[in-house]
Amino acid sequence: MYTKIMVPVDLAHVEKLERALDTAAKLSKLYNAPVAYVGVTAAAPGPLGHNAAEYAARLEAFAKDQGARHGISTQSRPVVSHDPAVDLSDALVEAVKTTGSDLVVMATHIPNVADHLWPSNGGRLATHTNASVFLVRS
Amino acid sequence: MSDAGIPAPEGPSALIETDYEIGQDNITAQIGPFGLDIHNPVFLISGLTAVAFVLLTLAFQEQAGPIFNSMREWLTSTFDWFFLLSANIFVLLCLFLIVSPYGKVRIGGKEATPDYSYSGWFAMLFAAGMGIGLMFYGVSEPISHFSSSVAEDAGTADSWAPLGGAAGDVVTARHLGMAATIFHWSLHPWAIYAVVALALALFAYNKGLPLTIRSIFYPIFGERTWGWPGHVIDVVAVFATLFGLATSLGFGAEQANAGLNHLFGLPVNDVSKVLLIVGITAIALGSVVAGLDAGVKRLSEINMILAALLLFFVLVVGPTWAILTGFFTNLYEYARYLPELSNPFGRTDDNFRDGWTSFYWAWWISWSPFVGMFIARISRGRTVREFLTCVLIIPSLVSVFWMTAFGGTAISQIVDNGYQVIVDAPLELKLFSMLEAMPLQAITSFIGIVLVIVFFVTSSDSGSLVIDTITAGGKVDAPTPQRVFWATFEGLVAIALLLGGGLGALQAMAVSTGFPFTIVLLLASFAIIKGLASEPR
Numbered sequence: 001m002y003t004k005i006m007v008p009v010d011l012a013h014v015e016k017l018e019r020a021l022d023t024a025a026k027l028s029k030l031y032n033a034p035v036a037y038v039g040v041t042a043a044a045p046g047p048l049g050h051n052a053a054e055y056a057a058r059l060e061a062f063a064k065d066q067g068a069r070h071g072i073s074t075q076s077r078p079v080v081s082h083d084p085a086v087d088l089s090d091a092l093v094e095a096v097k098t099t100g101s102d103l104v105v106m107a108t109h110i111p112n113v114a115d116h117l118w119p120s121n122g123g124r125l126a127t128h129t130n131a132s133v134f135l136v137r138s
Numbered sequence: 139m140s141d142a143g144i145p146a147p148e149g150p151s152a153l154i155e156t157d158y159e160i161g162q163d164n165i166t167a168q169i170g171p172f173g174l175d176i177h178n179p180v181f182l183i184s185g186l187t188a189v190a191f192v193l194l195t196l197a198f199q200e201q202a203g204p205i206f207n208s209m210r211e212w213l214t215s216t217f218d219w220f221f222l223l224s225a226n227i228f229v230l231l232c233l234f235l236i237v238s239p240y241g242k243v244r245i246g247g248k249e250a251t252p253d254y255s256y257s258g259w260f261a262m263l264f265a266a267g268m269g270i271g272l273m274f275y276g277v278s279e280p281i282s283h284f285s286s287s288v289a290e291d292a293g294t295a296d297s298w299a300p301l302g303g304a305a306g307d308v309v310t311a312r313h314l315g316m317a318a319t320i321f322h323w324s325l326h327p328w329a330i331y332a333v334v335a336l337a338l339a340l341f342a343y344n345k346g347l348p349l350t351i352r353s354i355f356y357p358i359f360g361e362r363t364w365g366w367p368g369h370v371i372d373v374v375a376v377f378a379t380l381f382g383l384a385t386s387l388g389f390g391a392e393q394a395n396a397g398l399n400h401l402f403g404l405p406v407n408d409v410s411k412v413l414l415i416v417g418i419t420a421i422a423l424g425s426v427v428a429g430l431d432a433g434v435k436r437l438s439e440i441n442m443i444l445a446a447l448l449l450f451f452v453l454v455v456g457p458t459w460a461i462l463t464g465f466f467t468n469l470y471e472y473a474r475y476l477p478e479l480s481n482p483f484g485r486t487d488d489n490f491r492d493g494w495t496s497f498y499w500a501w502w503i504s505w506s507p508f509v510g511m512f513i514a515r516i517s518r519g520r521t522v523r524e525f526l527t528c529v530l531i532i533p534s535l536v537s538v539f540w541m542t543a544f545g546g547t548a549i550s551q552i553v554d555n556g557y558q559v560i561v562d563a564p565l566e567l568k569l570f571s572m573l574e575a576m577p578l579q580a581i582t583s584f585i586g587i588v589l590v591i592v593f594f595v596t597s598s599d600s601g602s603l604v605i606d607t608i609t610a611g612g613k614v615d616a617p618t619p620q621r622v623f624w625a626t627f628e629g630l631v632a633i634a635l636l637l638g639g640g641l642g643a644l645q646a647m648a649v650s651t652g653f654p655f656t657i658v659l660l661l662a663s664f665a666i667i668k669g670l671a672s673e674p675r
Binding site for chain 2: 042043051082
C-alpha cells in the first residue's frame, strides 16, 4: 500500500521520537517500504555539528542504527535551510517530494494555544503533499 | 532554501577544536504554550539590564540626558584620534585582503556554494547597513557641509566646516561638501561593518564556532571565551543593538510623522507617533514570523526596487548631465580630500572632526555588531574577495551615486535656482523639500515615506534576528516566539522613551558603546588575519 515512508527527525530530541520511530519501523516491515529519515538544519554551526556536512554524517549514522535495530531498509536525507525555525514545514514538504514518500510518520506534541498561531507541521504536510500523514503522540 | 538536501561536500576548512558545545549553557523551558531555548546568563542579563536602563532613564530624565550626552561627547572628542585611526586601519585591512592571496578563501569551506543570489544578498546587506540613513542624510548632510564651508566664518574655531572650508568660494565649498559627505558614507562605514561580518562569518562557517560576537575572541581568550568575558561581550552587543534600534525607531517615528504631516496633514502628536511605532513593529512582527527568506529578504528586495526607482526619477527629472558627471567629479574630489579628511592628527577643524566624523565612526561602530552579524549570517559561500567587493566597494559606489543625485541636486537647486526652502526646512523634511521642487512630488514623496517605513521594518526584523541568535548562544533555530519577543520589546522600549522622554539620552548611550567596540574591532582585525592564515586557499 505504501512504497516509501518518511520520518522527520529532530536529532536534538530523539528521546521524544521513540513511539514514532517504532511505529514507522513496524509499518516499514508490514508494507516492505524503506524509511527515509529527514532532518532539517542550518548551515551555521549548531549543537549537532559544526557544519551541514557533520550534521549529515550524524543523520546517516542515526538512519543506519535504526535500520540495524529494526531490520529494515533505511536512508537519510538532510535538508539545509536558511532559517530552520521558520522554514521547517516548507523544508519537509519539499522533502516528501524529493524522497518520493507516500506516507509520513511523525511525532507530535499535545496541541496547545500556540498551534492556533503557528500552524502544525503535520497539517501543512497533509494539505501540501499527496502523502498520507500519520501523527504519533509522544 | 535548498531543497536538494545537503549541497556538495563543503570541502576543506580549518575547524577549531573546542570542548564547548553550542547550546551547552542554554536553558530550554516551556512557558505556557511557548517553547524557550535561551543562553544562560546572556538572555536574562540583557533583558533585565535593558529594562533597568529604560526605567532609570525615565525616572531620572533630567540627570540622564546630560550624563549620557556628555559621556558621548567626551568619548568622541577625547578619543577622536582613536576612532579616526582605527577606521583607517579597517579600510586598509579590507583593501589589502581584496588584493592579497587571502582573498581566495571561501566562507563556509573551499567548496561551499553561496546561500543567496547576488541581488538578494546585496539588497539585504544594503538595507541593514544604511538604507534608512541615506533617506535622511542624502539631502541634508551635503547641504550642511556646503553651507558651513561657504560661510564667512569658515575656518574659525566656531565653524563646523570640514578642513577649514572655503569661505565665499562656491565651487570649492561644493566639492568639499560632497567629499566630506561621501567620506562619512562610503569606504569607512562599510569597512567597519565588513570587519565584524568577515570575522564572524569566518569563525562560524569555517571554524565551526557559534554565530555570536564572542567567537571573534577565541584566538585571544581561548576557552575562556565561553565564560564571563564572552558573556560580557555578548551582553554589550545586545545592548548596543537593542538601544540603537529602539531609539532610531523612536526618532524615526517622529520623522515619519513629520513627513506624513507634510504630505497628508496627519497631526504631529504622541498618538500619531505611537501608532507609527505600533504599525512598524506590527509589520516587523509579520516579517519576523515569515522568516529570513519570506520576510527580510523579500522586503529588502522591494525596497531596493523602490529606492532604485526614486534614484532613477531624480536622475532623469533632475539635472541628469550634472549628476552623471558629478558622480565622477565627486569620486575624484573624495579621493583628493581623503588623506586630509581621514588624518587623525594635527587638524584644526575640531567641530567637524569631533562633531561629525568621530561621532559618525562611533555610531557606525556601535551598529556594527548588529549589521556585521546579519551580513555574516547571509554571506556563506562567498570568497573573501567577493565578500569584500560586495560589502565595501559596491555599497560605497552606490552611496557616492546616491549622494551625488540627492545632495548634488539639492545644492544645485540652492546655488543655481536660489531655492531657499531646503535650507530652511528641518532635517526630516529636507528630502521632501527637494522633491517638491520637481514634478510628481506627491508620488515621489509617498515613495519616500514608504521607503523610510520599510527600511525601519527591515532593521527591526533583522535586529530581532540578531539579538535572538546572540541571546540563544549562537543557535539560529531557537523557537520563533523569542524573535517575536525581541521585536515587541524593541517597540515597547521605543514607545516608553518617546512618551517618557530619554530617546536622545539612550541613543547617546548606545553610540557610546562604539568606544569599547572599536577595541573589539581591532581585535577582530587581528583574528581575521590569524583565521585566514590557517584556511586552505
